[in-house]
Every structure is written in C-alpha cells, then in structure tokens.
Amino acid sequence: MKPHHWPFVALGVSFVIAITAVIVVGSKSPAVNMPILFVFPFAAMYLAHLVSKRAPGKVLFEFRVDPRPSWYSDAVEVTSNGLEITAVSGGGRLASSGPTKVSYGFNDLLGISTRASVPGEAPWITLTDGRGLPVPEGDVVVLRTTRGEQVLPVDEPQRFVSLVRSRVSGLPDVHSQPTTRTDGHFPEVGQAPPPTGDRTTPVEGPSTSLTGPPLAVRWLVGATLALAGTVVPPTIALLTTPRVPWVVLTVPVVAAVVWVLNRNVPRTWGRVALLPVPLSVFWMIGSGGYLWIPVLLVTGPLLGYLGGRMFRLGANLGRNVEVRVPLRNGASLYVQRDRLVHKLNKSHDGGVYPQAMWIGDLTLVQPGTSSGLHAWPVPGGIRMLVGDSPMLRLVAQPQQWVLPLAQPGALAELIKSRQQIPGVRTQMSIEEWRELRLWAVRRTTGLDRSNYKTVGIGWRLFVASVSCSFAWMFLYIAPIGWGGILVTVPLTAWLLADWWRVRKRMRIAELNVLPASSPDWGETRADHAPIPGWQPWR
Secondary structure: OOHHHHHHHHHHHHHHHHHHHHHHHOOOOHHHHHHHHHHHHHHHHHHHHHHHOOOOOOEEEEEOOOOOOOOOOOEEEEOOOEEEEEEOOOOOOOOOOOOEEEEEEHHHEEEEEEEEOOOOEOOOEEOOOOOEEOOOOOEEEEEEEOOEEEEEOEOOHHHHHHHHHHHOOOOOOOOOOOOEOOOOOOHHHOOOOOOOOOEOOOEOOOOOOOOOOOHHHHHHHHHHHHHHHHHHHHHHHHHOOOOOOHHHHOHHHHHHHHHHHOOOOHHHHHHHOOOOHHHHHHHHHHHOOOOHHHHHHHHHHHHHHHHHOOOOOOOOOOOOOOEEEEOOOOOEEEEOOOEEEEEOOOOOOOOOOOEEEEHHHOOEEEEEEOOOEEEEEEOOOEEEEEEOOOEEEEEEOOEEEEEEOOOHHHHHHHHHOOOOOOOOOOOOOHHHHHHHHHHHHHHOEEEEOOEEEEOOOOHHHHHHHHHHHHHHHHHHOOOOOHHHHHHHHHHHHHHHHHHHHHHHHHHHHHHOOOOOOOOOOOOOOOOEOOOOOOEEEO
16 A cells, blocks of 8 residues: 555544544543544554655655545655656556556666756656656656666655665766657647558448438427326326325426426436436335335336437437437447537546547548457547447547447438537647646546546436435425425535536536647548558448
8 A cells, every 4th residue: 555545544543443432432521532533543654654755675756746646556666676666547547558667776777866847848657558647847856777768756856866876876967858749749648540541442331321200200209208207107106195295296397397408318318207206206105105116117217218219320310419329349429419429438447538529620521441450549548449340430630530330321421410510619728738638537537446437427416316305305394304405405506516517617628638739630631541441431
C-alpha cells in the first residue's frame, strides 16, 4: 500500500476503535473520548507515512499530479541497487495494458540535476497503451543514464537528488534543454493512426432499404404503448386500493411529465415506466394490494420497452428521435438530433469518457469493409479491434471514427438525413482543454473490486428518484415527517441541479476529445484507406 493511502487506513481504524470504545466501555464523556481516539492513531499513521519516505533501504517518491485521485499509485522507488519506476494510472485512469515499469541500476546513472518544466514538453514516460504522460508544472529531476535522459516529476525533487547522490558518489550535474513537441501531438490522447494510407477503389455494397410502417404509424403505436405503460397500470392499481392519499395519486402524473420530456429518446421509455412503480408498490404493501405488485413490475416497463422498439435502425426515424446502435465490439453509438455519441464498452479501463461529434461537421460518411482484424486507436489510449465485418467510417476533422456494425448503410442514410443541423463550436485554449479533459476523466472513473471501470453521471438521476420517492412518503405522514421532507427535498433538488451542471460541461468535453489544434486522427481523405484492406462501398 502506498504511503499516501495510510491516513485513510488510519481514519477507518480510528472510527472502528472509537465506536467500539464508546459502546463497550460505556464512556461517560464520548464527546471527549472520541476525538482523542480519532486523533492519536491518525497522527501516528501520518507520521509513519512521512518517515517512510525518508527511511533507509527502500524509499518511495510519488510523482506529482494535481489533483491526486485516491487510487493514484505512480511512484519511483530508490532501492539499495538502483531506481524502479512504476507508472500505470497517469492522470486518473489505468493503462489498458498493465503498468509500465522502468529500472535503472546505480551503475547506469551518469548525472542528475533539477530544472523547471517547460510548457509543451515531451511526455516524461509512455504507458503500455501508447498514452504519454505530460510533464506537470514545477521543478523536475533530470537523470542522464546510459540509455538517454529520463525526466522524473517527483513530489520532492531536491530530496530525491540528495538521496541519489548519497548512494552514488561523484554524480555530475546535467545541463540539457528539454525536448518540446512541435508536431501538434497531445500525449493525453495516445498515439494517432498513421496519417497516410493506400489509395482505395470503391466496390459495390449491399442495397439499403427502409422497412416497416411509416413514421406517423410508429409514433402513434409506440408513443401510445409507452405512455399507457407509464400511466395506466399504476393509476388503476392506486384507484382500486382503498384510502389512497392524493399525494400518491400524483405519482403517475409526474411520470407522464417525465415521459414527455424524454419523448424523443425511445430507448429510455422502459425505464421511465418504472418511475411510479416503487412508491405504488410501497402503498400496495401497506394496503394489502399484493396482486397488483407483479402487474406493476412487469406491465409498465414491458409496454415502455415495446413502444421504444418501434424506433429501430433501418426504419424511417425522422430527425428528432435518438437511436442507439450497438457495435460489434461491445460499444454503442447514439444518433441524436444533432450529435453522434460514441460510448465505449464498460469492460475497458476507466476514464475514457464518451466521445461526440456534431453531425453538421461531418465531411465524410463512408460505409465499407476490410479484410483481417486491425487495432483502431480511440483518442484516450484504448484500441478497438475492427475489420472482418461491415463498418462505417466517419470524419469530422480532426476526429475520425471507424465503427464496426451490422447495418452501416442504414446508419449512413440516417446520419446524412440530419446533416443540415449546424453544430456549436466551443473555443478554448490548450490549457483550458487539458483542464477540461482531466475533469472529465475524474468524473468517469469508478472502482470495482480493485479495478477501474468507466462510469457515467446518471447515478445522480437514480439517487434523485429514490430520494424523491421518500419525499412523497414523508409528505403523506406530515407533520410527523417534516424532518424527512427537509432532508429529501433539498437532496433531490441538489442532485438534479448537479446532474444538469455536470451534464452541460460533460457535453463540451465529449465534443472536444481532441483539441482544435490537433492534427487529423489518421488518414482522412475519402479515397485513401484509414486501415489496411479498406474497401468503401458505392
């Protein structure tokens, strides 16, 4: 365990000790004893944390990063034989291919010194997934070794240099200029595909035809099913149950309003139909209406799901309906009114937030195929396997996506029908872009069984729905429940406001995965191949 984790361990141990002591011993002054039991173990652990970084034998120096996530583990260890560098989490997410380890024996060191970092400096280390870690602001250590120069942005550069000099006598100072990037490369997004590809010849692709009833019929049937599933079952169940308060009867009405707000997102209709179920089931249990419970749990969500299934790729969907298109590699593409959103498979390592582009900015929508499997790098260090199947190539410079799916022709027609809607561009400097990207990485990284995974911001809506249900119940038992109302209502309002705030900024981050000054992501010419063996369809 890294020393910067020790205070958290001490805090947890102190909490358990304090609670146990107060309960078991029966202290007459818990207000005095609990702070004492907290402070002493915590202070002792923190002192051990400080001493461990200066103790003989192995000494750990963590790399500088701001802000530092609780799971941060990048460090250089000074051992009795040399230096061992381990980098895996970077600025907030794990490398997708495991940790990067670099070792230098003391015999490999030719010089050491410190200097100030330079804006635009080349990455100090490249992770196993091809993503380079930028050099943060402040002083850094420069090592001259038999394998070249190594920059180390450690927390305490002067102490690090003093410790190394104490173990390797006669190390001279290093006088060198930092290497800066002049090619527009941004290490945070990983290595881009080659900017040149082979010239291609279009081939005949399968024909694309829309199937099923017209759009008006889809709306009539789908919306009727979904709205009926959201409102009708809970309303009938509540009205046929004796002594239903007026507060509970408003729940289906609120769910209907939520459905109207999500009327252009059919994939969510099944979840919207679940909104009135928890509170209605709670009332059914209290009033003995047990027969209605399985009806509410099945009928409403099922009708909402069936209504949403009326709007699938391959049909005439108009310009406003959002469509989810599953990709062969487990990722998903969401075709919105004016945006395309690419969400990676959740099995990928965390911190790679959804990527988006304005449909109006697209300069190339090209279905095709290729022979053999190829690794296509997504900005952010993730490589997806594409090929041996139909694909859709999308270019909105500097972005380029290669998406494997079953119906590239139908998706291309849907996207082209919405290209008339212009996008809104956000101007930002490189420093603002880096800050926004780091913020988005922190907001989309979760912890699951000691591994990192990609998470979203929608948990706020789920918690808000739960707290809102409790607010309704507390409102019914007023004035006894006024205390609960004072807690749940502000909590619900704060969660909704925070979701809206984060959502607005996350949309900007999604649309700016690459900065405006970035070079094109691979080969973007329509008559050249982005991957080997690419064959576009006519």
